Amino acid sequence: MLEHSIIEELINFYNHSFTIIDKHEKVIYWSDRASEIFNMEKSEVIGKDIKEIFAEDKLAILQTLRNNEVIEKKQHMATKSIYVNLKSVPIIIEGKVEGAIVSEIDVTEQKRQEEEIEQLKNQVSFLTDNVKQLKNEEHFKNIIFKSSIMENLKNQIKRAAKTNANILITGETGVGKELFAQSIHNSSETSGEFIPINCGAIPKHLFEAELFGYEKGAFTGANKEGNKGKLELAKDGTLFLDEIGDMPLDMQVKFLRVLQERKYFRLGGKKEVSTHFRLVSATNKSISELLNSDDFRSDLLYRINVLNIHIPPLRERPDDIESLFYYYLYHLSKKYQTELRYADHSLLNNLRSYHWPGNVRELINVAERLVIFSNEDQLNNNIFDQYLVEVGQSDKTLSVPNLSENLNLKDYIHKVEAEYIKYIVDQNDHNIEKSSHDLGISRPTLYSKMRKFQF
Numbered sequence: 001m002l003e004h005s006i007i008e009e010l011i012n013f014y015n016h017s018f019t020i021i022d023k024h025e026k027v028i029y030w031s032d033r034a035s036e037i038f039n040m041e042k043s044e045v046i047g048k049d050i051k052e053i054f055a056e057d058k059l060a061i062l063q064t065l066r067n068n069e070v071i072e073k074k075q076h077m078a079t080k081s082i083y084v085n086l087k088s089v090p091i092i093i094e095g096k097v098e099g100a101i102v103s104e105i106d107v108t109e110q111k112r113q114e115e116e117i118e119q120l121k122n123q124v125s126f127l128t129d130n131v132k133q134l135k136n137e138e139h140f141k142n143i144i145f146k147s148s149i150m151e152n153l154k155n156q157i158k159r160a161a162k163t164n165a166n167i168l169i170t171g172e173t174g175v176g177k178e179l180f181a182q183s184i185h186n187s188s189e190t191s192g193e194f195i196p197i198n199c200g201a202i203p204k205h206l207f208e209a210e211l212f213g214y215e216k217g218a219f220t221g222a223n224k225e226g227n228k229g230k231l232e233l234a235k236d237g238t239l240f241l242d243e244i245g246d247m248p249l250d251m252q253v254k255f256l257r258v259l260q261e262r263k264y265f266r267l268g269g270k271k272e273v274s275t276h277f278r279l280v281s282a283t284n285k286s287i288s289e290l291l292n293s294d295d296f297r298s299d300l301l302y303r304i305n306v307l308n309i310h311i312p313p314l315r316e317r318p319d320d321i322e323s324l325f326y327y328y329l330y331h332l333s334k335k336y337q338t339e340l341r342y343a344d345h346s347l348l349n350n351l352r353s354y355h356w357p358g359n360v361r362e363l364i365n366v367a368e369r370l371v372i373f374s375n376e377d378q379l380n381n382n383i384f385d386q387y388l389v390e391v392g393q394s395d396k397t398l399s400v401p402n403l404s405e406n407l408n409l410k411d412y413i414h415k416v417e418a419e420y421i422k423y424i425v426d427q428n429d430h431n432i433e434k435s436s437h438d439l440g441i442s443r444p445t446l447y448s449k450m451r452k453f454q455f
Contacts, residue, residue: 015105017084020091021050021061022099029101037082037106054078064088065100075111078104083111120342126326140187142179144327147319149312160307161187166259168244168304169282171311174359177282178242180311185238190278192237197230200246207251214267231264234277244281244304245289245296252297259303279304314356314363315429321352324360328367329379336371342378350384355429418453425450 017034021027030045045053056062058078060071071088078084084104091099140154160167161184169177178196185194202210209219213229230239241247247255258264259279263272281304283290290296314321325343333340356362366387374380407415421439425446428434436446 016103017105018101018103019050019061020099020101021065023065023097025049025051025062025065027053028099034104037084037104038079060086060088061100061102064090064102065097068092068097075107081108082106083108116342119344123326123340123343126323127330129323140183143176143183144324145317145320146323147317149317150320153309153311157184157309158187160184160309163307164278165306166279166304167281167307167309168287168301169280169309169311170286171282171284172313172359173284174361175311175313176360177284177311178240180309181238181240181242181280181282184280185240185278188238188278190237192235192277193233194238194240195230195234196240196242198242200243204248207248208254209267211251211255212264212266215269219268226266229266231258231275231277232273235275236277238278238280241279241281241304243283245283245285245293247296249295249297252300256297256300256303259300281305314359318352321356321363322348324363325351325367328364329371332364332368332371338371341371341374341376344378344381347379347381347384350381353429354388417449418455421446421449421453422455425455 015033017037018029018031019027019034020029027045027048027050030040030042034045035041040053050059050061058076060073060076063069064071068090070090071086073086075083076086078086083106085107086102086104088100088102090097091101140157143150143154145151145154157180167181167184169180171177181196182194197210199207209227209229211229211231213227213232216226254264258275262276263274265272285293287301287305287308290301291298314324325348329343330340351363351366358365366384369387370379370383373383421435424438425432425435428438432443432446436443439446441449
């Protein structure tokens with residue numbers, strides 16, 4: 001008895017757990033350390049078939065018993081949440097395998113730390129890749145992407161920049177149309193400056209003076225010395241007309257003449273001014289919207305839309321979200337003089353799954369909030385959850401028809417079906433593949449029902 005007690009003390013002296021099974025695969029020994037690691041008392045384990053305790057495919061000790069082999073494994077997943085380093089050896093008596101013994105040391109915390117380090121390395125790798133991209137692609141230094149769709153777009157822009165053709169950039173608000181316009185200017189051989197003008201931000205009565213400039217005394221309140229217009233400032237450079245769809249109709253006629261003749265008059269001037277510039281325009285409207293609009297001339301559209309570059313919204317290029325997030329996270333951390341914090345998988349998955357109606361501009365806003373309000377070593381996912389509540393994106397609830405509507409059974413079932421399908425489709429941000437899977441119906445059936453319920 002004393003000898004057994006001494007052996008038990010020696011076993012417990014080490015940080016290893018020990019488990020022994022007999023040739024019938026039943027547990028005959030379970031050390032105190034094994035109880036600590038796996039949170040199971042000896043009474044729960046001794047005498048039981050080990051396959052009742054652990055998943056068979058996780059049991060190295062069984063493989064040892066059955067194949068008479070020594071097994072060593074590093075960071076072996078013993079359970080869903082426990083990782084161990086182990087060594088398993090057969091117990092051989094008189095040439096026969098009578099059992100097996102496994103020694104294990106808990107490395108779960110080490111595994112967790114290594115995963116965190118790996119995630120931090122990935123963040124550094126993203127930043128390093130971005131820095132390399134900035135060095136190698138100086139003209140595109142402010143455009144961060146990882147997706148193939150944006151790589152193709154960049155190549156398209158490179159080809160467009162080599163020409164003098166007028167370019168129209170289309171895309172939703174916040175996708176970064178001005179950044180692309182600036183990149184086109186940087187990539188071109190123009191010697192002048194990049195001159196932006198937001199057509200939607202200039203009062204109608206000041207538009208002509210802003211674009212063409214004016215002579216002294218041209219109108220009440222005018223600068224006594226006169227003023228150069230954007231056309232003159234853009235000489236031998238690039239004129240960027242943002243939100244060109246908002247240009248006043250009367251100005252469209254005058255600007256069309258400039259594009260045709262490359263000449264114009266200053267407001268109040270009598271001398272014709274010659275000009276040469278690269279024109280890049282942008283709009284958040286589609287080409288068809290502009291063509292069908294009574295407020296935009298089709299002949300001007302044909303002039304400005306020689307080459308069309310469409311920037312897809314962020315929701316259509318989810319591969320770019322993580323790279324953009326890390327890029328702005330890095331720069332915002334420098335701006336606010338905070339440490340670059342760790343973003344866990346949960347936050348990154350939430351960022352990827354959000355549909356970003358405000359595109360990159362909205363992503364920058366979220367990154368800034370996270371940098372400012374996160375106090376711990378890692379970014380606080382709750383801050384993003386609160387943001388979703390603010391913008392009304394966390395309240396996608398299922399609406400059920402009220403019984404007081406006095407619907408017959410057929411109409412009630414019809415309405416419930418419509419509401420439920422709409423709820424699932426909205427929950428999945430109109431991902432038809434996932435929605436059909438969640439509903440347990442085929443994609444054609446889902447499309448048919450969406451047409452039936454008109455959404």
